Amino acid sequence: MSNEETEKSFSRRNFLKMSGVATGTLITGTYLGSLLGDEAPPATDEPETGNQGDSEGSDSGSQQQNFTRAYKFFQNPEEFRIIEAATERIFPEDDNGPGAKALGVAWFIDHELSGGYGANAREYMKGPFKEGTDFQGPQYATLRRDIFRDGIRLMNEEALSNHDMPFYELEGGQQDEILTRLQENDLELPGLEAGDFFEELRLVTLSGAYADPLYGGNIEMKGWEMKKFPGAYMSYREEIEQEGFVEKEMQSNSTHISH
Amino acid sequence: MAETLDKKEVVVVGMGWAGSIVAAELAKSGRQVLGLERGREKTTQDYLTAHDEYRYVVGHEMMQDLSKETITYRNTLDEEALPMRRFGAFLIGTDVGGGGVHWNGDTWFYHPYDFELKSRTEEKYGQNKVSDDYLIQDWGITYDELLPYYEKFEETAGISGEQNPMGPERRKPYPTPPMKMTPLLSDFKAACEAAGTTPFRTPAGNMSEEYTNPDGMTLAACQYCGFCEKFGCEWGAKSSPIVTTIPVAKQQDSFELRTNANVLEIMKEDGEVTGVLYIDPRTQKEYIQPADVVVITSHTTNNTKLLLHSELGTPYDPETGDGTVGKNYCLHITPSVTAFFDKEYNMSMGAGALGVTIDDYNNDNFDHSEYNFIHGGSISMKQQGKRPILENAVPQGTKNWGAEFKNESIKAYNRSAGAWAQMITLPYVNNYLSLDPTYTDEYGRPLLRVTYDLTDHDRNVHEFIADRIEEILDEMNPVSKNRSELGEHFDILPAHNDHIVGGTIMGADPETSVVNNYLQMWDADNVFVIGGSNFPHNGGYNPTGTVGALAYRAAEGIEQYLDDNGPLVDA
Ligand SMILES: Cc1cc2nc3c(=O)[nH]c(=O)nc-3n(C[C@H](O)[C@H](O)[C@H](O)COP(=O)(O)OP(=O)(O)OC[C@H]3O[C@@H](n4cnc5c(N)ncnc54)[C@H](O)[C@@H]3O)c2cc1C
Ligand code: SF4
Numbered sequence: 001m002s003n004e005e006t007e008k009s010f011s012r013r014n015f016l017k018m019s020g021v022a023t024g025t026l027i028t029g030t031y032l033g034s035l036l037g038d039e040a041p042p043a044t045d046e047p048e049t050g051n052q053g054d055s056e057g058s059d060s061g062s063q064q065q066n067f068t069r070a071y072k073f074f075q076n077p078e079e080f081r082i083i084e085a086a087t088e089r090i091f092p093e094d095d096n097g098p099g100a101k102a103l104g105v106a107w108f109i110d111h112e113l114s115g116g117y118g119a120n121a122r123e124y125m126k127g128p129f130k131e132g133t134d135f136q137g138p139q140y141a142t143l144r145r146d147i148f149r150d151g152i153r154l155m156n157e158e159a160l161s162n163h164d165m166p167f168y169e170l171e172g173g174q175q176d177e178i179l180t181r182l183q184e185n186d187l188e189l190p191g192l193e194a195g196d197f198f199e200e201l202r203l204v205t206l207s208g209a210y211a212d213p214l215y216g217g218n219i220e221m222k223g224w225e226m227k228k229f230p231g232a233y234m235s236y237r238e239e240i241e242q243e244g245f246v247e248k249e250m251q252s253n254s255t256h257i258s259h
Numbered sequence: 260m261a262e263t264l265d266k267k268e269v270v271v272v273g274m275g276w277a278g279s280i281v282a283a284e285l286a287k288s289g290r291q292v293l294g295l296e297r298g299r300e301k302t303t304q305d306y307l308t309a310h311d312e313y314r315y316v317v318g319h320e321m322m323q324d325l326s327k328e329t330i331t332y333r334n335t336l337d338e339e340a341l342p343m344r345r346f347g348a349f350l351i352g353t354d355v356g357g358g359g360v361h362w363n364g365d366t367w368f369y370h371p372y373d374f375e376l377k378s379r380t381e382e383k384y385g386q387n388k389v390s391d392d393y394l395i396q397d398w399g400i401t402y403d404e405l406l407p408y409y410e411k412f413e414e415t416a417g418i419s420g421e422q423n424p425m426g427p428e429r430r431k432p433y434p435t436p437p438m439k440m441t442p443l444l445s446d447f448k449a450a451c452e453a454a455g456t457t458p459f460r461t462p463a464g465n466m467s468e469e470y471t472n473p474d475g476m477t478l479a480a481c482q483y484c485g486f487c488e489k490f491g492c493e494w495g496a497k498s499s500p501i502v503t504t505i506p507v508a509k510q511q512d513s514f515e516l517r518t519n520a521n522v523l524e525i526m527k528e529d530g531e532v533t534g535v536l537y538i539d540p541r542t543q544k545e546y547i548q549p550a551d552v553v554v555i556t557s558h559t560t561n562n563t564k565l566l567l568h569s570e571l572g573t574p575y576d577p578e579t580g581d582g583t584v585g586k587n588y589c590l591h592i593t594p595s596v597t598a599f600f601d602k603e604y605n606m607s608m609g610a611g612a613l614g615v616t617i618d619d620y621n622n623d624n625f626d627h628s629e630y631n632f633i634h635g636g637s638i639s640m641k642q643q644g645k646r647p648i649l650e651n652a653v654p655q656g657t658k659n660w661g662a663e664f665k666n667e668s669i670k671a672y673n674r675s676a677g678a679w680a681q682m683i684t685l686p687y688v689n690n691y692l693s694l695d696p697t698y699t700d701e702y703g704r705p706l707l708r709v710t711y712d713l714t715d716h717d718r719n720v721h722e723f724i725a726d727r728i729e730e731i732l733d734e735m736n737p738v739s740k741n742r743s744e745l746g747e748h749f750d751i752l753p754a755h756n757d758h759i760v761g762g763t764i765m766g767a768d769p770e771t772s773v774v775n776n777y778l779q780m781w782d783a784d785n786v787f788v789i790g791g792s793n794f795p796h797n798g799g800y801n802p803t804g805t806v807g808a809l810a811y812r813a814a815e816g817i818e819q820y821l822d823d824n825g826p827l828v829d830a
Contacts, residue, residue: 090660096669122319124329124344126698132341135334137752139341176661183660202660203317210647211313227672229607229647232310234493235482236608243442245603245673256308 068216069107072114073145078166080106082152085168087205089175097226098219100205108208108217109148117204118145140192144200150189151182151197158187212253221250232256261536261545267293267515269817270535270550272522272565275357276803277789277810278556279504280415283474284814286511290821293548294508295537297521297557298354301501306491312646316489321361323351327540327701330560334712334748336577336689342698342706347752349590349759350489351558355518356501358558358757359803363488363611363643364464364497365681366418367800368409368808370622371402371427372634376796379623380633388633393716394587394686396795399767399828400776402427405808412807416498417470417478420462425618438467438481443604443676444615447640450734456617461639462804463612464498474507485644487611497611520546523702525553525569525786532571532783538702552817555763555788556810559588562792563692563762564707572763572773572782577689577710583773585693587686587761588709589797592717592745594636594725595679597652598737603673609644620680620727621799632719636682636799638728645672652677654739678732679743680724681758683799684717692762713749721745758802760791765809768830775828777816778809784826789813 074080084106093099100106112118120143129141142150158178159167167175181187182198189197208217210224212232218224224231230248232255239246268291271278278294286292314320323329331340352358372379377395380388389395410431419435422428437460451458465481472478481496495502508514524536526547534549555562566572566584575586616639618624627633651659651668652675658664695708725742732740766772769781778793780786789810791802798805816827 091665092662094662094665096666099665117318120326120345122324122326124325124342126342128697130339130341133334133338133748135746135748135750135752136332136341137347137750138344179660205660206651207313207317207648211317212311214311215313224647226669227647229645229672232486233607234310234484236484236605237439237480237482239605240441240483240608241439242605246605246608253308253311256310 068111071110073110073118078156079149079152080110081168082156082166083109083148085170085175086155086179086201087208089172089179090202090205091209092172098222100209102219103209103223104217104219105205105208108211108215109204111216112204112207113145113148118148119143138192138196140196142191147189147192147197147200151194151201154187154189154194155179155182214253221252224250261547263547263549266534266549266551267291268550268821269293269552269554270295270548271554271556272535273297273357273555273557273561274355274500274505274516275352275556275558276359276500276504277806278554279356279359279500279508280412280807280810281554281556281787281789281814281817282514283504283508283511284811285817286508286514288818289513290818291513292508292515293550294514294516295520295522295535295548296355296516296518297540298518300516300518301354301356301360301491303491303493303495303502306493309490309493310484310486312486312648315361315486316646317648319346319350321352321354321489321491322346323353329700329706331695331698331706331708332751333708333710336710340695340708340710343751348750348755349757351560355505355516356499359500360491361489362464362499362803363641363801365612365614365801366413366416366462366464366498366804366807367637368406368426369402369798369800369805372622373796373798374398374400374402374405376634383623384627384633388627389685389716392688393714394688394795396766396771398776398795399765399772404776405812406430408808408811409804411811412804415472415474415503416464416807417466417472418462418464418498418804419460419467421460423459423616423618424457425621425624433462434472435467435470438463438465438610438613439483441605441608441613441642443606443642444613444640446735447676447678447731448615450731451615451617453734454731456619456731458615458617461612461614461616461641463610463614465610465612466496466498472503474503476503476506478502481610483608483610483613483644485607485609485646487609488643521702522557522565523568523704525555525565525571527569532786540701552785552787552821554813554817555786556790558790559759559762559792560692560707560709562788562790564694566763566773566788567694567707568704571786572780574693575691577691580688583764583771585691585762587764587795588690588692588711588759589684589686589761589794590711590749591756591758591797592682592684592713592721593679593743593756594682594721594728595677595743596725596728596732597675597677597741598732598735599652599654599671599675599739600735600737601674604676606642606645606673606676609642611643612641613643614639614641617731620724630719630723632716632723634683634685634799635720636680636724638678638680638724638731640676640678642676647672652741655741678728680728681756681800682717682720682724683797685714686761686796687714690714711749713745718745758791758797760794760797760802763788763790763792764795765793766795775826776812777819777827778813779816779820779827781830784820784824787813787817
């Protein structure tokens with residue numbers, strides 16, 4: 001991503017701040033909105049409010065701003081778009097339902113990388129770091145947040161050098177080719193095998209698709225819906241013996257919170 | 260400088276099942292007991308909003324914080340061990356209640372054969388059935404001797420179940436009846452029968468009905484909520500120290516629970532054990548806790564680590580075969596087969612130990628004359644409640660990402676189930692625990708080093724058991740099957756099986772064991788070490804029933820020791 005673009009993003013934010021414009025919806029469709037539109041955070045297919053679980057009541061069309069949709073880890077929309085595109089290939093939209101993009105997986109990853117997960121907080125990270133055999137588990141010193149930053153850069157460099165386009169603008173098949181090369185250690189990352197990064201990316205994508213929506217992914221429990229996983233139920237005592245599949249409405253952990 | 264605290268009669272290190280049983284029993288008879296636990300207090304209320312796979316399963320919420328303490332690992336003696344930087348092959352719990360809070364609740368008596376493995380094998384199959392490199396030995400106790408303690412643990416824990424047709428006749432029925440049956444388990448049961456085996460309900464520590472134990476503790480009925488293993492139970496329906504032994508201990512004035520107390524060393528003066536040294540991990544302040552009796556119940560790895568750090572007992576040396584501490588480290592290997600069906604089951608519903616088991620290929624229940632192995636494993640299908648992040652079984656040959664993976668994993672979610680075995684592993688000369696020469700824990704002390712690899716014997720059992728599982732699952736008419744295969748070496752990364760045992764084994768002879776059959780150290784009369792670490796080999800069932808029984812026996816022994824002050828068993 002060029003410096004020029006970074007500046008534009010900053011100036012957009014500054015502008016919004018200074019003009020006191022509070023919500024995204026206000027500028028859409030206005031002259032300013034059209035000017036700023038192409039730097040707006042990438043739109044998902046879901047309403048930005050979706051994840052807050054309260055969208056049913058908002059049939060008036062006026063959508064509440066989702067304040068959790070801002071970067072905690074990614075530094076710019078480019079990084080976000082690359083991850084969004086890569087995770088969509090890992091977990092694509094299909095007849096079953098939404099893919100990683102519409103499930104908010106990139107947001108999930110952004111939020112997770114900024115915290116303990118990105119810092120390998122509960123893993124043994126003391127040296128000396130040595131290569132080890134194939135049976136001794138991961139031995140790299142690099143923290144996840146660095147691995148992802150480097151991995152994202154690498155995916156994009158491959159896209160640019162082979163196709164002259166950023167990763168997120170490639171055809172699906174071209175993106176798959178890069179992901180496959182990562183998985184097969186056919187690309188280079190500092191400190192670890194490219195395949196290790198791919199495995200992290202694959203696992204975190206599944207987490208984002210299927211974790212409780214409280215983490216920012218699995219928007220409106222649509223990941224669960226596909227697997228017919230009912231969610232955070234407290235009891236199946238009445239159903240456990242039943243023959244035949246029991247359809248249940250999805251329920252998230254937020255159901256159990258009453259303050 | 261460590262602060263020296265007031266002396267206690269008994270200090271117990273670790274508040275899992277083993278530690279809390281000892282604490283409750285001794286406190287009930289008025290002994291002054293201090294329970295030290297490195298983690299925090301935990302109660303049923305802490306799990307009310309805990310149906311969260313990401314936090315508890317992916318994030319290992321209830322497990323030891325590896326950034327502070329882990330193990331190092333290598334396959335062979337000539338390799339350099341490296342740290343297990345993240346969890347994989349097995350998990351280790353923490354906090355009050357230990358692994359007893361996030362376990363499933365499968366609760367077994369080991370078979371009479373297990374306690375006399377060596378003598379019965381030799382008697383029936385001769386001296387050369389297994390080579391001398393397999394360090395099998397008798398346990399120094401018989402099934403009949405341990406039975407009353409097993410029964411006591413079952414009653415405390417309210418275990419549900421029915422007579423195992425291949426097991427010894429029970430003296431008493433299970434405290435609670437079997438759990439509810441599900442369509443999946445009925446189909447599996449029918450398949451077992453069609454394959455000529457004799458299925459029965461897996462003995463479970465998930466309450467089939469409300470139950471009040473002999474200590475007056477009431478456990479609620481299990482709700483089959485499907486968030487059981489790796490979670491605490493928000494209903495207080497899973498048998499666990501936090502709803503049984505811990506509250507009982509706390510009712511006694513003579514018991515004190517001290518959390519955030521990580522024991523680093525067993526203290527000695529003039530060769531006599533005088534207490535323990537612990538650190539508060541929050542403040543890093545150190546304390547010396549004097550005691551008449553020190554009871555080590557910190558689970559397999561830390562039991563062994565504490566003895567080695569404290570230079571108690573003689574470390575095992577695989578080159579010479581001398582020494583005992585660290586010897587006979589064993590796992591459970593888990594042969595498993597996943598079957599894919601057309602039929603859809605309610606796979607999100609379930610409970611940790613909700614299952615059907617067969618014992619036809621376990622213990623010496625079948626003639627091993629023509630086989631190149633002894634023993635075997637119990638085979639079960641469980642309906643534990645699938646959760647979506649990590650449950651992505653796909654038919655063999657499917658790529659693990661992309662469109663096909665997504666479609667297949669979604670399709671298979673409610674249409675696939677696995678059966679697996681708790682398969683024994685035999686102790687082996689080179690599989691042992693020692694201190695690592697390089698890597699240290701949070702407090703600068705050497706990590707425990709695990710040297711472990713698969714043995715030929717265990718590969719043979721795996722092959723045999725996996726064949727039997729396939730035969731049974733074939734009777735369910737699956738569309739396809741995936742069968743687990745053992746790799747070239749044991750791999751520390753993929754999740755495997757949490758049942759790690761050995762290191763401070765029990766026996767009748769101080770030359771070949773660390774503790775006697777009261778779990779009292781041969782080398783220090785006032786030190787008792789209890790847990791899976793006492794097992795000379797891992798039997799064909801989950802271990803905790805036996806850990807509980809050993810803890811009840813040790814409590815009796817400690818009581819006796821406090822009165823008589825001497826060894827409880829003659830060397
Ligand atoms: C996910 C999982 C599922 C399981 N399911 C089953 C099952 O269904 N059936 C079965 O039989 N077994 C099961 N097990 C095994 C079972 O958890 C153990 O056998 C059992 O918990 C052992 O009890 P324990 O008291 O010896 O050790 P733990 O329960 O591990 O308790 C040890 C305690 O000591 C504390 N401690 C450790 N080191 C120190 C120290 N230095 N100072 C102070 N405190 C310390 C720990 O924090 C912990 O609280 C399972 C294990 C896991 C991980
Ligand atoms: S399955 Fe039963 S025992 Fe397990 S956590 Fe749920 S209610 Fe508790």
